[in-house]
Structures are given as structure tokens and as C-alpha cells.
Amino acid sequence: MSGAxxxxxxxxxxxxxxxPVLDHLLALLARAGRFDLTLEIEPDEPAAEVDAAGAALGLAVAPLLRxxxxxxxxxxADEALxxxxxxxxxxxxxxxxxxxxxxSGLGTDMAARFLRALADAARLTLHVRLIEGEDTDHVLAAIFKALGVALADATSRP
Incomplete structure (x- = not known):
């Protein structure tokens, strides 16, 4: 069963x-945004798992957004911002x-796939800016941590 x-x-x-890399990034998102997150995706091809994870998170966050x-x-995240x-x-x-x-070894931009699925499911406009960073692991970590903080900001305002 898939869901979040x-x-x-x-x-x-x-x-x-x-x-595993997406699991780690979503854990960083939850920690940075101070969310408790449970997310499970049924096994599939990697690109489909990324899409499903983004959609599941989008559906979970949508009710928290006015x-x-x-x-x-x-x-x-280290040298990345x-x-x-x-x-x-x-x-x-x-x-x-x-x-x-x-x-991520997918031959595609895993972060972009995830963000598109999230934006589609939650009906969000997302702007992502890499200010600094060369190491892709650090860049991905910085993006997902910033996303967690942005989601927390958007869901905590009256």
C-alpha cells in the first residue's frame, strides 16, 4: 500500500x-521542517517510485495548506545552499x-521528478534556487531541507 x-x-x-537516497532526503525534509512523516511506496521501477513518493507527500501536505x-x-548542506x-x-x-x-543514478533528475509530482498533487507553485554548491549529494540535501522549511512555513501560518 502506498501513501503518506x-x-x-x-x-x-x-x-x-x-x-535509499530518496528515503534519506525525505528524512532530512521531515527533520528540517519539524514534521513527523510516514511514507511508504509499493515497489516499482525507480522513476515510478520517485513519482509515487512525490504524489504521496503532496496529497499528505495538501490538507495542511489553505x-x-x-x-x-x-x-x-556543507558547501551547498x-x-x-x-x-x-x-x-x-x-x-x-x-x-x-x-x-541518483536514474539518468534523470530525481529531484525534479519528485518536485513535479509533489507540485501536481498539492497544486503548488514551487521555485527552487541553488545558490551555491558543487557536490550533488550536498545540493540534494540542501534542496530537500529547504523544501521542508518552506512547507513548515506555509502550513504553520494562520
Whole structure:
């Protein structure tokens, strides 16, 4: 059974996507955003697992967002620095300046796939900016941590 549960909490996570790197990144997202996250994806091809994980998180976060809610987060991971700004606009869109093709061994940009699926499911406009960073592991970590902070910001505002 695939699905996710997301609540404000202590940053605890129990994630099983079938991709250890994505599990790690989602744990970083939960910790940075202080969310308790449970997410499990049925085994499939790697690209389908990434899509399913993004969609599951989007469906879990959507009820926490009021229309027009917005949030921003800027986070480091070693030499990398990333910023994510989002709005619950009802118009799914991802605008990013980072191309991480091949970073996960998929031959595609896993982060972009995940973010597109998240934006589609939660109907978010996401802007992702890589400010600094060369090491792809650090860049991915910074992006997912910044996303966690931005989601926390958007879901905690009255």
C-alpha cells in the first residue's frame, strides 16, 4: 500500500520508497521542517517510485495548506545552499535552476521528478534556487531541507 501521513511534530520519519537516497532526503525534509512523516511506496521501477513518493507527500501536505498559503526556506548542506519558495496557488509549477541529472543514478533528475509530482498533487507553485554548491549529494540535501522549511512555513501560518 502506498501513501503518506504528515503532521507537525518533532521531525521523526519512517520512510520506505524503495530508493535509499530518496528515503534519506525525505528524512532530512521531515527533520528540517519539524514534521513527523510516514511514507511508504509499493515497489516499482525507480522513476515510478520517485513519482509515487512525490504524489504521496503532496496529497499528505495538501490538507495542511489553505488557498494562497506561502512559505520560504533557505538551508545549507556543507558547501551547498538552496532556497525554496512555494505558494498554494492551485497552479502546479516547478521553476528551478538546478539540473541534477544523473545524481541518483536514474539518468534523470530525481529531484525534479519528485518536485513535479509533489507540485501536481498539492497544486503548488514551487521555485527552487541553488545558490551555491558543487557536490550533488550536498545540493540534494540542501534542496530537500529547504523544501521542508518552506512547507513548515506555509502550513504553520494562520
Amino acid at each position: 501521513r504528515l503532521t507537525h511534530g518533532a521531525g521523526e520519519s519512517n520512510v520506505a520508497t524503495g530508493m 488557498p494562497g498559503a506561502h512559505g520560504a526556506g533557505t538551508m545549507p 538552496a532556497m525554496v519558495v512555494l505558494e498554494a496557488s492551485g497552479v502546479p509549477l516547478v521553476a528551478a535552476n538546478a539540473d541534477l541529472t544523473g545524481a
